[in-house]
Amino acid sequence: MTANTESVLPELRTMWWETGLRRRADAGLFGVFAELPALVRRAIAISWRADRLRTSVVGAATVGGGVMATFGLLATQRVLVELFAGGPTPDRVTAALPALGALALATAIRAGLGIATGYAQNGLTPRVSREIERGLFEVTTSVRLDAFDQDAFADDMERASRGTESAIGLVQGVMNLLAGVVSMLSVAVAVVLIHPLLLLALLVATVPNAWGSLRAGHQRYRTYIAGSVRRRRLWILHRLMAERVSAHELRSYGLRRFLLDQYDRVMSVETAIQLALARRVTTSTSVGSAIGGVATGAVYVLLGALLLRGHIPLSAAATCVIAVQAAQRALTTMTFQIDRVYTEGQHFGDYTGFMTRAAAHMPPESDRPAPGPLEELEVRGVTLRYPDRDTPAVDDVTLTVRAGQTVAFVGENGSGKSTLAAMIAALREPTSGTIRWNGRPLPEWDAAALRARVAVVTQDYHKWPFTAATNIAVGDPEAEPSQPRIESAARRAAAHQMISELPHGYETLLDRTFASGQDLSGGQWQRITAARGFLRDAELLIMDEPSSALDPRAEDALFQAIRDRQGHATTILITHRLANVRHADRIFVLDDGRLVEAGTHGDLMRLGGRYAELFTLQAAGYAD
Numbered sequence: 001m002t003a004n005t006e007s008v009l010p011e012l013r014t015m016w017w018e019t020g021l022r023r024r025a026d027a028g029l030f031g032v033f034a035e036l037p038a039l040v041r042r043a044i045a046i047s048w049r050a051d052r053l054r055t056s057v058v059g060a061a062t063v064g065g066g067v068m069a070t071f072g073l074l075a076t077q078r079v080l081v082e083l084f085a086g087g088p089t090p091d092r093v094t095a096a097l098p099a100l101g102a103l104a105l106a107t108a109i110r111a112g113l114g115i116a117t118g119y120a121q122n123g124l125t126p127r128v129s130r131e132i133e134r135g136l137f138e139v140t141t142s143v144r145l146d147a148f149d150q151d152a153f154a155d156d157m158e159r160a161s162r163g164t165e166s167a168i169g170l171v172q173g174v175m176n177l178l179a180g181v182v183s184m185l186s187v188a189v190a191v192v193l194i195h196p197l198l199l200l201a202l203l204v205a206t207v208p209n210a211w212g213s214l215r216a217g218h219q220r221y222r223t224y225i226a227g228s229v230r231r232r233r234l235w236i237l238h239r240l241m242a243e244r245v246s247a248h249e250l251r252s253y254g255l256r257r258f259l260l261d262q263y264d265r266v267m268s269v270e271t272a273i274q275l276a277l278a279r280r281v282t283t284s285t286s287v288g289s290a291i292g293g294v295a296t297g298a299v300y301v302l303l304g305a306l307l308l309r310g311h312i313p314l315s316a317a318a319t320c321v322i323a324v325q326a327a328q329r330a331l332t333t334m335t336f337q338i339d340r341v342y343t344e345g346q347h348f349g350d351y352t353g354f355m356t357r358a359a360a361h362m363p364p365e366s367d368r369p370a371p372g373p374l375e376e377l378e379v380r381g382v383t384l385r386y387p388d389r390d391t392p393a394v395d396d397v398t399l400t401v402r403a404g405q406t407v408a409f410v411g412e413n414g415s416g417k418s419t420l421a422a423m424i425a426a427l428r429e430p431t432s433g434t435i436r437w438n439g440r441p442l443p444e445w446d447a448a449a450l451r452a453r454v455a456v457v458t459q460d461y462h463k464w465p466f467t468a469a470t471n472i473a474v475g476d477p478e479a480e481p482s483q484p485r486i487e488s489a490a491r492r493a494a495a496h497q498m499i500s501e502l503p504h505g506y507e508t509l510l511d512r513t514f515a516s517g518q519d520l521s522g523g524q525w526q527r528i529t530a531a532r533g534f535l536r537d538a539e540l541l542i543m544d545e546p547s548s549a550l551d552p553r554a555e556d557a558l559f560q561a562i563r564d565r566q567g568h569a570t571t572i573l574i575t576h577r578l579a580n581v582r583h584a585d586r587i588f589v590l591d592d593g594r595l596v597e598a599g600t601h602g603d604l605m606r607l608g609g610r611y612a613e614l615f616t617l618q619a620a621g622y623a624d
C-alpha cells in the first residue's frame, strides 16, 4: 500500500499547545511589548487572588534585592576608591574595610532575599494551580451537553486545559521579569550615582544585545511554527505506532510497513528543513554575538575616553565594568522572560476566553421546584437538529409514557432513538417542542432533582478507571456506597458472578493503566454499566442498547430484570433485538427522526408496517 502522506494525513487543526507560540511568531517585537503591561497586571492579579501573603513576600523581596544590588555596587565603588588612593597598601586596605563590610552585608542580605523569594514562589505555585484548575473543572463539568457538539467549543476547551500551566508560567515569568527589571534599574541607579555619563556606557552595552536576543527568540518561534504541520503528523504517527489502542489492528491488518513508510516520508522532509534552519539559526546567533562583542568593545573605548579626559576616576570605570556585566546577566533573564510571559499570556488568554464563552453554555441558575414521582411523561412536537446537520435527528415527535410502563424505541441505525432518549433524560434540550414531566416542561423543574429520578444507561458508556464496585456505585453518587446494594444491582445485570471471579472481586481496578489493573470484555463491561443503571431503582430508567454485546444467558437475565420493573417503575428501552421488546406496553418506531408507528407488539405486527418488516426479518434468522 502506498499513499502520499498529505492524502493520508491531511492538515490537522492547530494543536492547543501551539496557539501561544504561533501568536508570538506573528506578533513581532512591538506587538510583544505593547501587550506586556496588561499581561503583567493579569499575572499579579492571579497571584494576589491565589495567595496575598506570598505575593507580597515575593514583591518585597524582589524590590529589596534590587536595593541591595545598588547598595552593593556603591560599596564596591567605595572599596575601589580606597584601594586606588595613594599611601601604603596596609593603610589602603584598612581604609577599605568598612566599605568591604558593607558589601558583604549587602551580598548576604540579597542572597537571603533570593532564598525568601524562591520559598514564597514554591508555595505560590500549587495555590495558583488550584485556583485556576478548580475554576476550569467547575465549568467543564457543568456546561450543557450540547456545547460539546460544537467543534469550536471542544477545541476551545482543549486549549483552556493548558490554563493551569500557563497561569503558573505567566506568574513565574512576570516575577522573574520584574526581578530582572529591578536588577537593571538598580545597576542604572548605582551607575548614575557614581557618574551620570556611565549610564551612556551601560546603554551602549545592553540595548544592542537586548535587541539581538529578542530577535533570536522571534526567529526561534517562527522556526517552530514553520515545522508545526509536520510535527503534528509525526505526533499522530507516533500514537498510531506506539499505543495500545491501535496495536491490535496494526498487527491484524499488517499496517506496520505502511505506517513506517509514512514516518520515513515525513521525517526526511523534516530532517532537510531542520538542517536548513540550523544554518539560519547559527548565522543569527553569530550576528547576535558579534553585536554584543562590538557593543562591549564600544563600552571599553568609551570608558577609556572618559578616563583619559579625566571625566571619571579609575574606581568609577572599574565599577562600571562590573555593572555592565551585572546588567548583561539581568538582560539575559529579561529577554528570556519577556518571551515566556508573552507566550504563556497567550495561552492564559485562551483559558480566560474559554471561561467567558463557556458561561453561555451554563444551565440557568434558578430556584425551580423539584419534580414529584413520575405520573406522566409527554413528548410534544419535539425536534432536535445537531449543529452542521441538514436534517433533524429527531423530527416533530409526539408520544406519551405513563408511570409503570415499559416502552421501547426501535428503528434503524441513525433514526434518532438515542437523541430522543437524551432529551427525555434532560441531557439535551429540544430545538423545538416540549417534554413535560407531570404536565410541566422539563426546564421548569430543578435539573438536579429531576436527574435524581432518572437513571440512564448510555450506548457509549464510559469505562471509569476505578474498581468494579465504584464503577457500579457511580450510578448513584449521592448515596453512601453500600456493598449489598452494589451486589444486588450487579445480580440484576448478570454481573455478580463475573465480578466475583475477578482477581480482587469487587475491588479489582478496571483500568490497565494501573499496576494491578484489569480489562474486561465488551459484554462484561456492558453488564457493569447495566448494574450502574439498576443501582438506584430510578422511577425512570432509560436503557440504550444495553445488550448489544451480551451472551444469550446474560441478555435473558437482563431483560428479565427489566420486565420485573413493569407496573411499578417506568423503563424506556432502546434495542435492535426486537424479541426483547415483545412485552413492552408500547413500542415507538422511529424512521429518519420521525415517529412512524406506535402500539403493542401485536398491534404493530397486525399493521404489517416497518416494525413487522424488521421483526420478521430478524425472526427469520432463528427459523428453521
Ligand SMILES: Nc1ncnc2c1ncn2[C@@H]1O[C@H](COP(=O)(O)OP(=O)(O)OP(=O)(O)O)[C@@H](O)[C@H]1O
Pocket: 149, 386, 387, 389, 393, 411, 412, 413, 414, 415, 416, 417, 418, 419, 420, 459
Ligand atoms: N453529537 C452529534 N452531533 C451530530 N450529529 C449527531 C450526534 N449524535 C447523533 N447524531 C446524528 O443524529 C442522527 C440520530 O442519531 P442517534 O444516535 O439518535 O440514532 P440512533 O437511532 O440511536 O442510532 P443507533 O441505532 O445507531 O444507535 C444520526 O444521523 C447521527 O449521525
